[in-house]
Amino acid sequence: MSPSPPSLPVRRRLVALGTAVTATVALAGCGADVRSASKGTSEVTVKRCGEPVPYTVPERAVAYEGGSADKLFSLGLTDHVLGYVMPPANPPVSESPWAARYAEVPMLSDDLLNKELIVSKKADFVVAGWNSGFSDQRGITPEILDKLGVQSFMHTESCYNYPGFPQKTAPFEGLYTDLERLGAIFRVEEKAAEVVSGLKKRVAAVRASVPPGEAPPVFLYDSGTDQPFTAGSQVPPNDIIEIAGGRNIFDGLDERWTQVNWEAVTQAAPEVIIILDYGDQPAQKKIDFLKKSPRTSKLPAVRNNRFFILNYNEGISGPRNIDGLEKFAAYLRSPAS
Incomplete structure (x- = not known):
């Protein structure tokens, strides 16, 4: 049976600070120095799609599919990852540049993301996309998780049609934004900036070669x-x-x-x-x-x-x-x- 949800409210003390978080990360993936933020009690406000949300530093993060896990691993956040959910359509994690990091954490499920798993594993953070992981039809949305005291984060690329707080951006810009925002949430802004800079340089090199x-x-x-x-x-x-x-x-x-x-x-x-x-x-x-x-x-x-x-x-x-x-x-x- 699922344990009782934590009582600590994660959201709804929304602070309209307009915090333009512009930190992002490089593809190295070594262990980043994550500050405990007073043991996770202090907050930073970061946008989840178009919605400003206060976050404490997650300690038990669940990633849905390879894109989510790769973003966390690329920022050196392996110690903060509880595990990953990987449906059968995904290629083997051994193909990832972060295969060694995947080996350090368990695969929690090979099915679609669901609320029962998140609650039973006592996760405090979930990374997924809108209508790719999170789903109204399957009963697992950021709003539902908020009520359970579980923080969540959505890929900016998937925010295009997120109800109430849509955000439209070019896909690669969405990738950079995600790394910046995750860097802020986990207090690894410098690492995020390093990773994003590296990605942008590679993209620029391709553009120049056309x-x-x-x-x-x-x-x-x-x-x-x-x-x-x-x-x-x-x-x-x-x-x-x-x-x-x-x-x-x-x-x-x-x-x-x-x-x-x-x-x-x-x-x-x-x-x-x-x-x-x-x-x-x-x-x-x-x-x-x-x-x-x-x-x-x-x-x-x-x-x-x-x-x-x-x-x-x-x-x-x-x-x-x-x-x-x-x-x-x-x-x-x-x-x-």
Whole structure:
């Protein structure tokens, strides 16, 4: 049975300080010096999407999926991580640059995030995305956790349609913002600034390497046979494609992950197709479908065998977005097969 929820209120003493927290972190991931903040009693106000929320320093954090865990590990916060929740679609954690950090903490569940797990494990902090981890339908939202005395944090990239406190930002800017805000919450602002600076330098180097000329049209194929699921302008692959020198054929869709139709894909005639690769949707199966389907077999990208495989954790918000960017930029410069 779940224990009684803690009585300490975590939220609702909202302080409109407008604290523009601008600290963020580098990808080193060694143990950062986290101040106890008077044993966790002092607070810092940081925005959760568009909502100012007071936080004490978390000691028992739960991360949902690789992007959340990678952000915490990249800031050197392993000692503050209780564990992670990793659904089967996620690639093995052994593939992460922080595999050694994952090995230091337990996997709490291989299912979707749920309130019962968080309460039973006595977590004091949860990191996830809106409608990716947190969900009204499944009964686990920041508001519900607030009432239970559990702090929470949402990926800025997922705040686009968060009820009441939406926040819209370019996906990579959302990544930097998350690292800055997490750095403030855990009182590791300098580490966060170091990590973000490193990421920005890598992004700038890719931008500088883009050759002149027209950007090739690119289609991201997530899943779906009757109708494809793809990336709109509000998720990291859109920035990956644009910064690397391509053009997302659905960059005009003011959406995150969304369903489209094959007619729109055909009309856009993509020259490159990014295949999002994850556990229960292997990349080769998707490629085989695109080659066999009469709706896609004659697309320029398919005829020329121009498929780029993007790891799931390079496509969702997290430090590995920059790995995906660098790899895709190199692929665009490579000759057609």
